[in-house]
Amino acid sequence: MPDYCSGGWSGRLRQVLLPCWPAGWLVTELGRQPWTIFGMLRTAESVSSMPLSWVITSCCGVIVIYGLVFGFGLRHFLRYASGPLPQGSDVVVTAIPTST
Structure with a gap:
């Protein structure tokens, strides 16, 4: 099976971009609770x-x-x-x- 993360600029680009997908998902999910982050709702109430x-x-x-x-x-x-x-x-x- 070929190694898809090596070979030229496209392999390096894949290695850089691959961690961005879960990081973007994490930021999206954390942004779903702005009322808790901005102090409108206590953390204990949002559990x-x-x-x-x-x-x-x-x-x-x-x-x-x-x-x-x-x-x-x-x-x-x-x-x-x-x-x-x-x-x-x-x-x-x-x-x-x-x-x-």
């Missing part, structure tokens, strides 16, 4: 009343589901991107009518 085991289970479930979706999507994308370009009759060219 869930569910048992800790339910909170941990639901968080782990979301992480597993997101991880599976991301993993399968990334695997599909990398396989598609590393495949050969279509040649000859495999390429379908459709004429787009333009108004003249």
Whole structure:
């Protein structure tokens, strides 16, 4: 299996951008509670009343589901991107009518 994080500028770009996805998600999720951050609601009032085991289970479930979706999507994308370009009759060219 080829190493997708090496080789030229695109490999270095992937290594830099890969941590940005979870960082952006973290910033988005933290931004969902501005009323707590700006002092309009106390932190104790914004805590869930569910048992800790339910909170941990639901968080782990979301992480597993997101991880599976991301993993399968990334695997599909990398396989598609590393495949050969279509040649000859495999390429379908459709004429787009333009108004003249």
